[in-house]
Amino acid sequence: MVEFTINGQRVQAEKDTVVLEAASAMGIRIPTLCNHKALEPYGGCRLCMVEINAGGRRRVVASCLYPVAEGIEVITDSSRILKIRGHILELLLAREPESPVLKDIAREMGLVQTRFKTNSALKNGKCILCGKCVRVCHEIMGVGAIGFVNRGWRRHVDVPFEIRSEVCMGCGACEKVCPTGAINAAILCDQEIRKIPDEYDMGLRPRSAAYILYPQAIPRKATIDSCNCVHLNTGKCRVCEKFCDAGAINFKQQEEKIDIDVGAIILAQGSDGFKANIRGEYGYGRYRNVITSLELERILSASGPFEGHLQRLSDGKQPKKIAWIQCVGSRDRNKGNPYCSAVCCTYAVKEAIIAKEHAAEPIETTIFYMDMRIYGKRFEEYYNKARDEYGVCFIHSRVAEVREIEESKDLILRYEDENNVKEETFDMVVLSVGLVPTEGSKELAGRLGVELNEYGFCKTSDFTPSATNIHGIYVAGTFKEPRDIPETVMQASSAAAEAGILLAEARGSLVTHKEYPAEIDVKGQEPRIGVFVCRCGINIAGVVDVPGVAKYASSLPGVVCVEEKIYVCSQDSQGLIKEKIREHNLNRVVVASCTPRTHEKLFQDTIREAGLNKYLFEMANIRDQCSWVHQNEPEAATRKAKDLVRMAVAKVRLTESLYPGLLKIKQGGLVIVGGLSGMTAALTLADAGFKVYLVERETELGGVFRRIKYSLDGTNDPQQKLRELVERIRQHENICLYTNTVISSVEGSIGNFISTLSSNGKDETIEHGIIIVANGASELKPTEYLYGQDKRVMTQIELEERMADLTTVTPANAVASMTQLELEERAADSRQLSGVRSVVMIQCVWSRQPDRVYCSRICCQQAVKNALKLKEINPELEVYVLYRDIRTYGFKEAYYQKAREKGVIFIRYSTDNKPIVSLNNGGLSVDVIEPLLDVSLKITPDLLVLSSPIVPDNQEMSKLLRVPLGPSGFLLEAHMKLKPVEFATEGIYLCGLAHRPKTRDESISQAQAAASRAATILSKNELELDPALSFVVDANCDGCAYCVDPCPYKAITMVEYMRDGAVKKTVRVDEAKCKGCGVCMATCPKKGIYVRHFKLEMLSAMVEAALQQN
Amino acid sequence: MSNEFEPIIIAFCCNWCSYTGADLAGVSRLQYPPNIRIIRVMCSGMVHPNLVIDALTKGADGVLICGCHHGDCHYLEGNLKAESRADAIGLMLEDFGLEPERFRLEWISASEGPKFAQVMQEMTMAIKQIGPSSFRTF
Incomplete structure (x- = not known):
């Protein structure tokens, strides 16, 4: 390390670092055009001139070439330097007065215009001769397809002898590094740049060879595409290595084969979209404005290629008239598949509505269909809304052909309507493609011995919808049959239930618990806060003045230790945090880095390892909310970073140790009514080893299923299956069957329910941990x-x-x-x-x-x-x-x-x-x-x-269990798609016809799913309750009950007790029901109830801190 | 530093949608004005009206509450509660002689990074136009 000064500030840097790099690491901006992290320093543009005083000798040097040395003084902003830079910039501007990059730098330097004249004879005008393209092609790619030609004002970038190059490999690096967009490889080298289509965006935009699959990928880590990586194919490049400060790039990584011992396998490889070009008459692949529904899905997505702006692929203009053609590849014996893909009608309606919402100007949308198959829960209402409120037009006709109008790229659809052949012009056509088995599924099934049906999907039977022909191998999702999200989610849980039965004995045997040291009691202690500021490589430090933020943090009240690290999330930093907690007796910790959504857990775990409660922690997000979004405003970003740290410190001072409540779980589940779903749920739980109380109001089990005599495929006898099920229920050692019995009351919450069963005038009380409602319908x-x-x-x-x-x-x-x-x-x-x-x-x-x-x-x-x-x-x-x-x-x-x-x-x-x-x-x-x-x-x-x-007939059940009903009287699940078998009230699950009409195999799937979700509770002896829940301040609460009704979980009840000889009204929170949303806190006029860790005073402290000036 | 008015705007963002949307704006490097200070809350329905009024009367130039779109609330309907409170907050602003533009309620989902940046841009511009809060003392 050498020590020197930049603009009077003492700094340290590694030997051999050049001045430009050292200054940029400190957040000091020096303009440059030719410098690039992956390239050797070049000194081409001369904009990065700085003044150096080395041993009394002052001179002006290019900072990108000059290495730092012990004791030198660097001045980056003297009037002499600014004047020199100004001259250089004027000369560059004379070459290309309209270059946005140059204009930006000029604006920054306060330069209005150049004094020099522009030479109109200049070749490739946009070029500022920084040489990045030439150097990247030669130095990095080892190709050297382009070079500088001529001298003086005739100097320009070209191929040798102006003969189009054959050595160019079309990597596109030259275009990528060019700061002005002057290079066009297609013209220079007769070589189209090889664009790698982004699979997630359906090829609508290119991606790099080193990439993250998609923004929500878990883990969110980059991968290198070995087919397209220049280094892995030619041995050159390695640019990503130079940019990755974490040193995470490993070109030697090999594919590994890992053996895992498992007791069950679940196949969930999904399905693919039908290849739309097979239906050649619709012109997909030939006409730019004919797209598939999946492509439109990406176009309409906020994270998609056009950020959710609806536009045509041919010209980027917003379409005015869009047609959807249904059943492309489905219900089509000639070119596609005979089956119905089950999801396309609903998604087409959804897309038509979203397209209308996203369009800046009103658009017409028309859906051409064979039958509108919108049969899911509340989908009919959605379909009606699309037609009546959004004005989506539905035409019952199969489109015969699509033709393109050459000039406008609009499309003419020919179809038959009321016996007449009609033609209509649209400016975008969406093909609602069906689902087909994935390419590898046949091979995988072959290897596993799993039988497929005639369409290539996994073969299952009506009564075991998640089981394949091989015992121990189960199927979930669209690999079984095309289906929508609620259905796949249910079936996934159903497959998990089947596997759970098989693995019942081994349950919990591979779980290991982490041991933490005893927690330090910080109650009553003055806050001793440690602040750890992250540079995140240059992600933060490149914009925010990290040393400045660290220095500022140390001035905040209660802060006794501040550390600055290149990566606070690295392994060694975790060691440092623990060490500092011990060294300074820290009792609160703030990390100023990235988002708590990804890193809070890591840091909380670290402080727990040092004996601090994990709630004595707060993060300031100075990357996602600061350096990344204010890249061009380093000063303002630094001020904001200080504010964010001050706000985090203000909150952390007030945090308290919180401990999760432990809830003993009463073993056993109550299953309400013994129809097909209730019986299936009961057997699934019982087979997995849990005690079940199955309560049926009638004498016989079976419900409406008793009336079903045939199956659609004719292969099995439903009544025979029913007899088998009833027999198994009666014989099962884990099932207590109650017939002719009704439930007269249910009290308690998850883990601890007490219910009264009434039969022939006699009452019996049972205790159980969960409830499954399978109330049936008629x-x-x-x-x-x-x-x-x-x-x-x-x-x-x-x-x-x-x-x-x-x-x-x-x-x-x-x-x-x-x-x-x-x-x-x-x-x-x-x-x-x-x-x-x-x-x-x-x-x-x-x-x-x-x-x-x-x-x-x-x-x-x-x-x-x-x-x-x-x-x-x-x-x-x-x-x-x-x-x-x-x-x-x-x-x-x-x-x-x-x-x-x-x-x-x-x-x-x-x-x-x-x-x-x-x-x-x-x-x-x-x-x-x-x-x-x-x-x-x-x-x-x-x-x-x-x-x-x-x-349905759910009114009484709804009152008994305090669970909601939808507008048609069916039971209302917690989330239509993601929680299809759960109620918002934890510990109560639903399945069967009481939820909505469904087929036999769907009922069985959902019943197994409900049992599977219930088993996640019953498989534990105790439930850990998140402590960040509502807490009543009895002294402040006057029992006004304002908070009772708004609570979405009905977790708050009014209570009265005697205090000082008078009745005191207050509220009580059932912590098993509360989820900590804080609606009660915001409703209370008296500060009588708050959410721990988000107390009103904590939020107020953050507000106040935000309003202070630094 | 220029003397242009730089407002301070406080944004209460719900953990599940809007805060995540802000993260996505960051990951996507979408640039917006540096005047916003985000306070993470678990739900938009957690923000007490007094908190908003306090912020404005202590000198914040604007306050935003950002939550999940209708139907997306992690806590079922906390966002609806925030919505009904927003009306009440609007009335209170009048009592304090504050311009209605100083408070906004916005629905921003986890995938709406661009919308987050756009809302922050719009809010900052709107506040810059109406000028500093009359309660501002610094």
């Missing part, structure tokens, strides 16, 4: 279409029962509970079925309309299943299905196609002209208008089957 009894007035009108489930009776109901095998009269009635019903020649089914009965908005999701498949069964009983029978959209999503599409092949006739109707059912001479008569053909049809069926929706 098929609505319609009130229209002559239902209840004519025996020939029935619901889909009733039809299913009659078809089953036709083959099974004889007095000999009658169900024991059925009376003779019932038996005769049902036998008569099924005889009625045997003489039938024609059946009409009406879909969406009393659903998808204003007074019951939701789509019941399963009725379309139910109709297809029953239609197929009818055709099986009597192939001559005529079956008509009157529908609005056939929603046989996913692989169920195959049965819809099969039904059509078997001759089932599907007729669309619109809500404006609903079918009319009447009696005509004692016979049923159905009139329907087909909207596309606009013809009226009359059918006289023998039977009319109504697809009636699933309706």
Whole structure:
């Protein structure tokens, strides 16, 4: 190390450091154009001139070449230097007066314009001859494709003899380093720069060979793409190494093979988008403004290539009229896949809405569809909103062809509408591409012996939706079947549940606990604060004057120790922090570096290792909020950094040691009602080794599932499965079954529930740690279409029962509970079925309309299943299905196609002209208008089957458990996508039809998922509660109860007690329910309740500190 | 240093969305004026109206509360509570003779780095236009 001064300040630097580097490390800015960290010093632009006094000899040198030496004085801003720099800049400006870089420097130096004339004969005018491009090509890339040509004012960068170079490898380094954008490799070298497409942005922008996968990647670490890295391919370059101050670049890293012993495997490799160019008639790949839905997704994203601005790829202009074409690669036997991709209709509606929101000027959006399959929870409402509020236009037609208009790059769509061929022009077309198995999935499945279905997805069965054919290998996500986020999240938990059962014995055996020293009691001590300021290489120090901030920090009240480090997060710095805590008896620590979101845990762990409570800590974010966002304002950034440190110190002074509460968990779970979901959840928990109380209000288990006689694929007998499930429940040693029982009360919270069960007038109290609600639902009894007035009108489930009776109901095998009269009635019903020649089914009965908005999701498949069964009983029978959209999503599409092949006739109707059912001479008569053909049809069926929706019955359960209901009366989960089986109230989970209509395999998945989430609680003996929760200051609380209702978790209750002979009202916080959001704190007028670690006085102290001047 | 008015603006940012959005603005190197001082809170619904009024009457030139978009609140509906309080804060500003522009409520998600930078830019410009707070003593 050598010691010297810069502008009078004493500094130290490594020997051989040049003056420019040493000054920049101190935050002193010296202008330069030719200097580059990866290149040898060059001294080309001369802008970095400084004055040196070495042993009394004063001279002017280029700071990028001059090495520091012991005792020298460096002056960077003397009037002499400023004058020299001014001259040089004027000469440069004369070459290129409009260069933005030069103009910026001129503005900084207060120079208005150059006195010299510009020579109009100059070649490649933008060039300022800094030589970076020439040097990078030669020195770094070892190519030397370009060089300087001529002398004096004719000097310029070119290829030798002006012959286009063949040695150029198209790496683009010359363009990258050029400060003025003068270099164009395509012209000089006849070589397009090889752009590496950013996979995350669907190739819409390039990335480097050293890159971070995407902003939210975990871990958020850079990787080197060995196919595109110049060094790994030619042995040259190594520029990234010079820029990485942490020394993290390792070119020798090799692929490693790691053996791991596991007890179960979960396959979740997802799916890919369909390759849109296969549908050549839509012009993807040929027409710039035809894009895929995934590309639009990136365009609309705030972190995408255009920062969320909606624009066309051909010209960057905002489109005015966008068309979406649905089913590209889906429901397409010719060029794509026969199955439905299940998610595209919903995402197209979403994209149309977001595009409208992002567009600066109003835009028209049109979706061309076959059936709008928007069947998820609350999706129908969303679809209606898109149409009615946002004005998204929906056209029921398959687009035949897309053509480009050459000049404008607009697109003409040809499609058929109401029997006419129409053409319409759009300026952007989005192809809603379907999902296909990933490329490697076939090979992986082959290696594991996992069976795939005919489409290349993982084969599963209805009753074990997450299990593959190999015991111990499970599947989650879209590798099983195309599906949306809530469905994949549920299934992921379901696969985890299956694995959890298999690993029940080994649970917890690989967990190790870290030991910490006993904590120092800091109560009552004056704050002794240590501040650690990070340079983050040059990320902070390059802009912020870090020594200045450190010096300032030491002047703040309570600060007894300040350290400055190049990386405070490095291993050795953790040692330093611990050492300083001991040396100075620190009782509070502040780190001024980056964001607490990524680094708070690390530092908290460090201070714990030195015996301090982790809450005696605060961070000042002087990188993300300072150096990175005020790069051109070093002084202001430094002032702000000081302010941020002062604010952090102000808060940390007031922090207190906090200790997590420990909550003993009562073992056992309560599962409410024993339908298919309840039974599955109970068995999943019980198989994983947990005690279960299964409570059913009826005599028999099974719920609505008892009425299901057939499966869609016809491979298994649901009633046989039901008998097996009931038998397993009755035999299971971990399950206490209560039938004919209702729950009269539930008290307590997560880990500690106490419930009262009532059966035949007798009460029993049970204690349990969690609750799973599987309240079920039922098929609505319609009130229209002559239902209840004519025996020939029935619901889909009733039809299913009659078809089953036709083959099974004889007095000999009658169900024991059925009376003779019932038996005769049902036998008569099924005889009625045997003489039938024609059946009409009406879909969406009393659903998808204003007074019951939701789509019941399963009725379309139910109709297809029953239609197929009818055709099986009597192939001559005529079956008509009157529908609005056939929603046989996913692989169920195959049965819809099969039904059509078997001759089932599907007729669309619109809500404006609903079918009319009447009696005509004692016979049923159905009139329907087909909207596309606009013809009226009359059918006289023998039977009319109504697809009636699933309706919930959750009112009482909602009151009993204090859990919310959605607008349609279904149970409302904590988060539609990310927490689909949890309630906001911890410890209570939901599944099955009470949540929304769903298929059998979806019910099973969700039940397993609920059990899986519940097991995360039951698998522990104690639960650690985050201590940063609400705390009542009884002395201040006057019991006004303002905070009770706003609490989103219903964690606050009013209490009264006797104090000094009078009733004192106050509130109490249930810490098991509270999450520390602080809504109560902000509501309280009396400072009667606060959130620990975010006390009002802490926030006030930060405000006050922010308003002080440094 | 120039004598141009440099306002001090305090931004309460919720931990889950807006603070993360500020981080993304940083990671993306989006430049915005250095007048903002961020205070991290767990939820926008945690910010007591008195805290805002105190800040303004002690000399802050502007205060922002930034939270998650509707439906995205980590605590279900803390942001809705912040929204209803914002109306009350607006009324209180009048009582103190403060311009309504000095307080703003904004929804900024974790992925909206550009929006964060833009809001900070807009707020700073707006405050620069109306000038220093009448409560400012420094």
